[in-house]
Every structure is written in structure tokens, then in C-alpha cells.
Amino acid sequence: MATADKPKYKVIGTRPVRHDGADKVTGRAKYGADIKLTGMLYGATLRSPHAHAKIKSIDTSKAEALAGVRAVVTSADLPEQGDRIVELGEGAANMRHLTANVLARGKVLYKGHAIAAVAADNIHIAEEAIKLIKVEYELLPPVLDVRKAMSAESPVLNDDIRTESVGSAPASKDSKPTNIAKHFLFEKGDIAAGFAKADVIVEREFDTSMVHQGYIEPHNATVFWNTDGKITVWLSTQGSFSVRQQTAELLKVAISNVKVVPTEIGGGFGGKISVYLPPVAAMLSKKSGRPVKLVMSRTSVFEATGPTPGSHMKVKLGATKDGKLVAGEAWIAFEAGAYTGSPIGPACMCVFACYDLPNGRVEGFDVCVNKPRTNAYRAPGSTHVAFATETLINEICEKIDIDPADFRIKNAAKEGVRRVDGPVYARVGMVETVEAIKNSEHYKAPLEGKHRGRGIASGFWFNCGLKSAASATVNPDGTVSLLEGSTDIGGSRTGIAMQLAEALGITAEEVTPTVGDTDSVGYCDVTGGSRVTFATGIAAIEAAKDIQRQLIARAAMIWDVDASKVSYSDGGLHGPAGKHLSFKEIAAKLHGTGGAVIGRGTSSEATQGGAFGTHCVDVEVDVDLGKVQILRYTAAQDCGTAIHPSYVEGQIQGGAVQGIGWALNEEYWYDEKGEMRNATYLDYRIPTCYDVPMIDTIIVEVPDPQHPYGVRGVGEVPICPPPAAIANAIYDAVGVRMHDLPMSPPKLLAEILKKES
Amino acid sequence: MPRVFIPPPMRSLTEGEEVVEVGGTNLRQVIENLEQRFPGIKERLCQEEEIRPGLAVDIGGSVATLGMLQRTAPDAEIHFLPAIGGG
Structure with missing residues (x-):
């Protein structure tokens, strides 16, 4: 420490x-699935087998007639929402989209989209009943690639979406709908003059795949709608008050009529904020007069909850030969999924946040595609852009022959530095985290052996x-x-x-x-x-x-x-x-x-000053298989003041391991029809203890003056550096620069063979 | 006076000015005074007399949690940014 x-x-x-x-x-x-109430019914959900289709009709009569079935609901049972944007505490939501995501209205927009639900005496009857629901579809071509979705020729998912931009004039409702839901633009200084001063300029394109938070506990909700109108929801969630508000808004009941009882939670990482099940279970309970429990399968968690988006990015950086950054430019497109709401805003604000960049321009796009509506995942958007920027930083360091830690220290964001998006930093600890890595025994230790390499990278998150x-x-x-x-x-x-x-x-x-x-x-x-x-x-x-x-x-x-x-x-x-x-x-x-x-x-008024982390990793690459083995990993992070150091270390280690999974293996594999082909933990490969060594941690303490004891949040920053640190280590090991996540064996092997040929 | 940083998409309303100084001791006054100088700007920032959902206002390095009631120091910088969630 x-x-x-x-x-x-x-x-x-x-x-x-x-x-x-x-x-x-x-x-x-007690976790959500442990809840058992007297007279409780068990629910099952019918989900779309198609990625993009119109729903022509839904016939639930046979399901309703099955013995043991107590209630069936479709979107017709949920109130119409109209054009309402509601502030939900940690972001706003379009209620029309939120209700359509809970139970599809008119169209299904991704494989796994919920269409109807059944409550029955036991789960077996419920699962049998949903097979009896007949849905007639009109198939539409799926839109799966973010760049294709942005083209004028692309099929459009939502006919109510026009491009919004912070502070731009509202688009006319008569204008043509689009998949580009949001556009962001930030500028600082003179970008052309900045690049003109550069002795070295690097520009690369990057892609990242959609990945899931990978929490172990599936989504669940048990709801009882009492005859007095009071609704009680038991579930695992990251925000019981947010669930209360979302449930009340979606059901159009008074917020005081909804009580949310949070159970223990088996992981969330940003994925257990939006509601999926509570309004459905509530309507089933209202119809049946009994408590109703819904628990998602693992496949449904993958296909129908909120992973973090895939992305396409073009990033350009310029520096002088004495190692000073002079300009940066980024173009970032995120897959929003079926409805608007990817973390493209923070991604734009994070892309150059680690550095004192005098001239910058960042443009971002939130783009709808036929995949599940994306949601937050640890430092939402920051890991994507850290992969791009931190890879380029190391490439610049190689070109001007400067130690990557020294370059980062020389250009680090510090108190008084203005970010490209405008605000000026208060006291922050970017310099200290890089120095901690530079002075670590790990960074100083020699790394020997064939096809072994070392990489470092930094990351930033605002903290709320x-x-x-x-x-x-x-x-x-x-x-x-x-x-x-x-x-x-x-x-x-x-x-x-x-x-x-x-x-x-x-x-x-x-x-x-x-x-x-x-x-x-x-x-x-x-x-x-x-x-x-x-x-x-x-x-x-x-x-x-x-x-x-x-x-x-x-x-x-x-x-x-x-x-x-x-x-x-x-x-x-x-x-x-x-x-x-x-x-x-x-x-x-x-x-x-x-x-x-x-x-x-x-x-309510305190605002955190933001936190930084810098990681160092040693890898060994199997050049015959393209497989990367993590040999050693050290993570340094500014946590302000460590309240309980074991928890701080645990957060850093957990975030780093999730970042390692994102870097090397995790991805949503879609076929051309828009079906995720690896929606189980057998095929969606998160790291286990066999894949990672002990993550060594260095707790850096630069107290945040806005907290009485100097606390800075810890949980999100550690997921940001790993993909770039590992990409830089792979380059050090085998001379191949990777620009596509995950850096899985097939992709890495292809690049190694390309280099050799 | 507070200095308001104008987001690029709004600069057509401020004749290209990137930073403007306007009076006001709270955000409501600042935005009303902005509207006086640059008609149409309030509609871009507000909805039903409150800051638009999805928009955050950074005043002097802190996110405004009191909305239009947030105090604005005479030397404060004001930035309009996307609201940030977290995981």
C-alpha cells in the first residue's frame, strides 16, 4: 500500500x-431464488426464436386451458406508456422502450425477447404451457453489425427513433427514423494545429465484441399483488428504489404501492439495474391472486438481459519525439442493442481521460442493432476506449523509444488538467498509479523466456x-x-x-x-x-x-x-x-x-473526483495455438482511502479478472440469423482459477477531498486496463498488434501466421 | 460571472462562441440569461422547466444534484454533459 x-x-x-x-x-x-411464499406459483417466459420480426398475432388460449395454469400475460396486459422519458436515478429511460423490452409490443428485436409469460402450479406446467402459446411472425432481416446499422440502407429497428445529440435541435417526427439513436461530439483546442505539431502519429481501427457481466446468479423476481393494491417485490438487484420506480412506472401505479425487498445478490456489475421480470410477475400475480416467482435460465440471462455493447472505434494520437501528446481524435460507435442506451456518452468522455491532451476531438454514436438492449458493465464504456487509446500509447512509445511508464507519467492527467469534454480535474492519482507500477518489483523484474512479453496500460472512471x-x-x-x-x-x-x-x-x-x-x-x-x-x-x-x-x-x-x-x-x-x-x-x-x-x-451533493488504475501483465504466447497464458499480473489503483483493504483488493482482483476474460475469450457469438450460439457457460468462456495467477494489488491512496475520510470508489476502474495491457504484452511477446477483442486463439493465431508469411 | 461551455451542437445558437459569460446565482438564472442572449437555447437544455433527462450539468467540478436550484459561484465553469451511469 x-x-x-x-x-x-x-x-x-x-x-x-x-x-x-x-x-x-x-x-x-437468502438469494432471490430462495424466496418461497405460501401459495406461490411458478412462472415461465415465452421468448422469441427470431432476432427481428413483426408479431402478427399471439394466441394464448391453449396455454390458458392447460390444467394447473393460473394466469397468462402478454404486453396487452401492461399499460401503454406513450412518449415518456423518465429519470431513474442513474440515467433516464424511454418508457415506451422499457415496457417493450419487458414484453415485446408489435415487434421482436432480438432472439430471446420476451413475448408472453405463464404462472402455474409448478415450473413444469408453466414450461409446458408456454409451448402452447402460438405466435405468428413476419420475419425481418436482422441488423447485427454496428456500421451496417448506421447506413441509410439498413433496416430500421424502431420507427420512433431519430438521432438525438446533447444540445441539438429535436428532430422532426416527420423525419426518417434511424438506428443511430444518439450522437455525441466533444472538442478541445485546435485539432489540426495539434496534429501539425506531432512528430509521430498513429491511427488504428478497433473492434470489440458484446460481452456479458457474467454474474453467477440469474435474474429473479417474486411478486405478490395483494387485494389492497399493495405490490411486494422480492428480488436480487443493484437498486431496490430503482426497481420500485421502474415497476411503478411500468404498471402505472403509485410508487407508494410498491415495496421492494432486496435479497442477497450473486453479482451484478451493472447488469442488475434494469427490470425485466418484476412487472411481468406482478401482472401474473394480479391475474392469479397468488404470489408468482420468475427465475431466468442462464441462456435467457445471456440472450435477454443487458450485456455491454460491441463497438467499432477509430482512434488517432499524435506526439512529439520528446514524448509529449499533442492531439487525439476518436470516432466511436457502440451497439446499443434493441433500444437506445449504450454507454457511448461516458466512453467519449473516457477515451482520453488519462492524459493531459491539449487538442482533442471525440465523436460517438449509439446505434440500435438486433441484439439485447445493452446495459452498464463496470466503468461502462471505459474499457472499450482504454483498449484503443492505451494500445496506441504503447505504439507511440515504441516509435519514439520511450519507456511506456515514463510516457504515461509525463502526459498524465492531474489536478487542473481540462478533459476533452470540458471539466477540470480536482486532485487525482493517475501519476501515482503509474509510478506505483514503475516502482513495483514486477515492473523491475526481468522477464525471460521465448514468446513472453510484458505490457502496461491505464484506465479511468468518474465514480458517481x-x-x-x-x-x-x-x-x-x-x-x-x-x-x-x-x-x-x-x-x-x-x-x-x-x-x-x-x-x-x-x-x-x-x-x-x-x-x-x-x-x-x-x-x-x-x-x-x-x-x-x-x-x-x-x-x-x-x-x-x-x-x-x-x-x-x-x-x-x-x-x-x-x-x-x-x-x-x-x-x-x-x-x-x-x-x-x-x-x-x-x-x-x-x-x-x-x-x-x-x-x-x-x-446528495458530494461528487467524486474520479479514479485511475495502472496494470502490468506478463504473458506467454503459444505461437502454435494462439493461446495466451497470463504469467504474472499486478494492478495499482488509487482508492483514495482504503476503508477495508481486503475488499479493495478483492474489487481490484475481480475487476482485473473480468477484464482478462474480456481481453482473451469472452464474446457473444452470433450467427447470420442473429442467434447467439454460445449462450451457456460451457461455451461462453469466463476465466477460472486455472486461467489466471494471483492478481497482485498495489493500493495507492490519494484521498478524495470530497469525502470526510478521502474515499474513492474502487469497483470499476480495474476492468479498464486489462485488454490493452494484455494486447501490449502480446506485442512484446510475438510482435503482433491486436486491435480486435477478444484476442482469442483463432484471431491471435491468424495474426501470427500473417506476420510470419 | 459563471462561464458556460457551449456543447458543439449548440454553437449554431451562439454564433460559434464556445464559452460565454452570463450572470446568475443559480442554474435557473444562468439558463434564463442564456436564453435572453441566445433564443432557443433553453429548449435544448430543459424540459418542463427542468434539465432534460439524460443530461448532466457539471458546475465547478461537481455534478449538479439540485437541478435548476443548484447555486452557481461567480467564477464557476458550467458544462452540459451526458449523464453517467455506472456498473
Whole structure:
């Protein structure tokens, strides 16, 4: 851990046993699929076998007549949404598209698109019933390539989409619909003058395939629509309040009529924010009068949830021979999937974000294709563009013969640097992460052996702030029950509890954190954007301060002094003439001094300063097979202040491994009809412990001044550098530059053979 | 006065100006004053008197969480950007 002038904390920086540890290791933790309710029905979903087709008719009569079937729903059972754009906390959604994605309306836009659902006495009857639903289709040609989808000759998926651009005039509804849903343009300086100053210019085209977040737990939802109109949803999600709002909007019921109870979650990484099942299960429950559970199969998770887009990019960089970047230009097209919403905006903002680039131009396009509607995945959009930019950076370094770490340090983004999209950085730690790698034992160690190579790359993510709330109740035995609304996908409940404990001067074990349902705790935005340890942590610290204020009043009452004479520090109260009460002692006196002490805290205004990571990897290439073996991997990341270093290391390691999978193997394989041919974990190859070595981590701590303890989010940055770092290592090993993800054995072997011939 | 960075697609409304200085102590006032100088600009930024969904406003390095009520310091830079989600 690289740390400078770190304040002395008692709890922060320690490694207490996680509060959910016992339940997790004994298998008692309840996940969405574990929910069982009295009288519960089981649901199954009919999905489209076609990638692009009009639905001419749906006949559910035979399914409804099957013994044991209690309800059947189609899109006709969901309210019309019209042209509504709704802000959902972490992004806006077109409700017409959202409802059509939940149950297809008029058209199916990807293989696996949900069309109808059945609730029955058991899953076998439900699955039999969906086979009895007759759908008549008119097949349409699938649009699978992002560049072809942008052409004027391409079939158009959605007749209500016109190209939108930030700040552009709205397109006339009479204009021709298009697959290009959004267009972004950012400019800084004088791009032509910048490139004119360059001694070396490199320009390459890059492609990346659609990849999935690969969470182990499939999507699920159990819903009961009670006769009083109250709807309860049990599910695993990254945002219970977002599910509440999406469900209420899609069903057109009052938000107060929907209660979402989050279960434990078996991974999300951005893919468990949009709703797919809750509105369907709700309508089945309303029709049947019984609770209904829906659980996706693995194939449905692949085919019908929200992976991250494939992309095509052209990126150009110019530098002087003494190693100074002078200009950069990027053209980026992302597959949105069936409906608009790819992370093309942040991709445009991230493409040059690691560097102090005086002249830049970035143009981006969000393009609809006949694939599932894409969604967030760890640092959405940033990994794609890091692959392009960081590969070019190393190519420039080779051409001007400069160490790639030194080049990055020389050009690194730092406080006061203006990004191409406009804003100016506050204190950030890009330089420190590169220096950490440059000074690491790994980077200094010789790498010997045939076909072995080393590569480095950096990455950036903004990290969000958004809104969080927490409350904390002091118990008579001197412990605290913490209630917060951020679903815990990476150990956040312990990280938040540790911040509350630090603020109160008690131990992490003396805080019991609980993730509450939407009726029990104040509003929290989604667990995403690497925001929870930052923002919900602030809310918990505010709750601790509220407790301190109340305890000061109680102590003043006990000591019969003015409250201004009492202070709270070091886990206790201090009054005149050496009077002192520990937290435990005052907690024992609460019942006789006014009852419960409940602290409340919120966070809404804090914005994170952004985080950087730099990775170093050694690979060995089997030149006969094109297979890449990761020999050694070190990841350095600025995490501001590491609240629980084990969790920080885990996040860095997990992100790096997902990035390695994205780099080497993972991809959606589509045939010409638009059918994904590898929609199981047997064929969609995520890395296992046999594929990766231990990921060594270097925690760099450049505290974020916008958090009381200096926290920066950790979860997203580590997925950004791996593809480029590995591409650079492959080049170092065998002299082949890869511009296409994944760098799977067939692709790499083809490039090796091309070079040899 | 706050300095407003005009996104490239909107510069046709500002006669090509990339950065303009307009008065206002909160975002609502800034946008109203922008509209006075460059008619039509408010419609591009707002919907029903609020910032358009999908649009984020960076004021002095922080994302505005209070929408049109967000205070704008006299020397603040204001940027209109795509709203960012996360994974």
C-alpha cells in the first residue's frame, strides 16, 4: 500500500470479519431464488426464436386451458406508456422502450425477447404451457453489425427513433427514423494545429465484441399483488428504489404501492439495474391472486438481459519525439442493442481521460442493432476506449523509444488538467498509479523466456456520488444497528459500518448493518458507479454525527450542564471537571433519559473526483495455438482511502479478472440469423482459477477531498486496463498488434501466421 | 460571472462562441440569461422547466444534484454533459 500523510484511524484501514460472512459461508444467505411464499406459483417466459420480426398475432388460449395454469400475460396486459422519458436515478429511460423490452409490443428485436409469460402450479406446467402459446411472425432481416446499422440502407429497428445529440435541435417526427439513436461530439483546442505539431502519429481501427457481466446468479423476481393494491417485490438487484420506480412506472401505479425487498445478490456489475421480470410477475400475480416467482435460465440471462455493447472505434494520437501528446481524435460507435442506451456518452468522455491532451476531438454514436438492449458493465464504456487509446500509447512509445511508464507519467492527467469534454480535474492519482507500477518489483523484474512479453496500460472512471440515506439506532448494550438502502454487491455493508464506527469511536463489530427494503429506509440510488462506499458512507457518517449531537444533549442532562460544555470524541462524552461517559455507558442510560437515539444521515451533493488504475501483465504466447497464458499480473489503483483493504483488493482482483476474460475469450457469438450460439457457460468462456495467477494489488491512496475520510470508489476502474495491457504484452511477446477483442486463439493465431508469411 | 461551455451542437445558437459569460446565482438564472442572449437555447437544455433527462450539468467540478436550484459561484465553469451511469 502506497500511502502518504495518512490520518490515524482506528477502524478505517483494518480488516474486520465481514458482517455477512457467517451467512455466506454456511449457505444460509437468502438469494432471490430462495424466496418461497405460501401459495406461490411458478412462472415461465415465452421468448422469441427470431432476432427481428413483426408479431402478427399471439394466441394464448391453449396455454390458458392447460390444467394447473393460473394466469397468462402478454404486453396487452401492461399499460401503454406513450412518449415518456423518465429519470431513474442513474440515467433516464424511454418508457415506451422499457415496457417493450419487458414484453415485446408489435415487434421482436432480438432472439430471446420476451413475448408472453405463464404462472402455474409448478415450473413444469408453466414450461409446458408456454409451448402452447402460438405466435405468428413476419420475419425481418436482422441488423447485427454496428456500421451496417448506421447506413441509410439498413433496416430500421424502431420507427420512433431519430438521432438525438446533447444540445441539438429535436428532430422532426416527420423525419426518417434511424438506428443511430444518439450522437455525441466533444472538442478541445485546435485539432489540426495539434496534429501539425506531432512528430509521430498513429491511427488504428478497433473492434470489440458484446460481452456479458457474467454474474453467477440469474435474474429473479417474486411478486405478490395483494387485494389492497399493495405490490411486494422480492428480488436480487443493484437498486431496490430503482426497481420500485421502474415497476411503478411500468404498471402505472403509485410508487407508494410498491415495496421492494432486496435479497442477497450473486453479482451484478451493472447488469442488475434494469427490470425485466418484476412487472411481468406482478401482472401474473394480479391475474392469479397468488404470489408468482420468475427465475431466468442462464441462456435467457445471456440472450435477454443487458450485456455491454460491441463497438467499432477509430482512434488517432499524435506526439512529439520528446514524448509529449499533442492531439487525439476518436470516432466511436457502440451497439446499443434493441433500444437506445449504450454507454457511448461516458466512453467519449473516457477515451482520453488519462492524459493531459491539449487538442482533442471525440465523436460517438449509439446505434440500435438486433441484439439485447445493452446495459452498464463496470466503468461502462471505459474499457472499450482504454483498449484503443492505451494500445496506441504503447505504439507511440515504441516509435519514439520511450519507456511506456515514463510516457504515461509525463502526459498524465492531474489536478487542473481540462478533459476533452470540458471539466477540470480536482486532485487525482493517475501519476501515482503509474509510478506505483514503475516502482513495483514486477515492473523491475526481468522477464525471460521465448514468446513472453510484458505490457502496461491505464484506465479511468468518474465514480458517481448521487443520493444515499442511512439511519442508525443506539442499542442499550452500546452497539449500533445500522440501516441503509444500498444493496451490497461488494462488501459495502461492512465498509459503511466501518465508517459509522470510525465516526463514533467504536469497533466495526459493534455495528450491525442491515440493507433495508424500500419502506424501511430513506431513498438510495443504485449500487453502481462505484458510489456506495463513498456516498452511503457519507450518509452513515452524517448519521453518526446526528447520534453524537443527541448523546451530547443526553450527557448534558445527566450532568446538569449546558450542552455547549459537552463534547464527543474518542468514543465517549467529555464534560466539565473531567466528567466522562463512554459510548457504552451512555447507551445504557438512554431509556431513562428520553428513550431511543436514532441518527439519520443523507448524502446528495458530494461528487467524486474520479479514479485511475495502472496494470502490468506478463504473458506467454503459444505461437502454435494462439493461446495466451497470463504469467504474472499486478494492478495499482488509487482508492483514495482504503476503508477495508481486503475488499479493495478483492474489487481490484475481480475487476482485473473480468477484464482478462474480456481481453482473451469472452464474446457473444452470433450467427447470420442473429442467434447467439454460445449462450451457456460451457461455451461462453469466463476465466477460472486455472486461467489466471494471483492478481497482485498495489493500493495507492490519494484521498478524495470530497469525502470526510478521502474515499474513492474502487469497483470499476480495474476492468479498464486489462485488454490493452494484455494486447501490449502480446506485442512484446510475438510482435503482433491486436486491435480486435477478444484476442482469442483463432484471431491471435491468424495474426501470427500473417506476420510470419 | 459563471462561464458556460457551449456543447458543439449548440454553437449554431451562439454564433460559434464556445464559452460565454452570463450572470446568475443559480442554474435557473444562468439558463434564463442564456436564453435572453441566445433564443432557443433553453429548449435544448430543459424540459418542463427542468434539465432534460439524460443530461448532466457539471458546475465547478461537481455534478449538479439540485437541478435548476443548484447555486452557481461567480467564477464557476458550467458544462452540459451526458449523464453517467455506472456498473
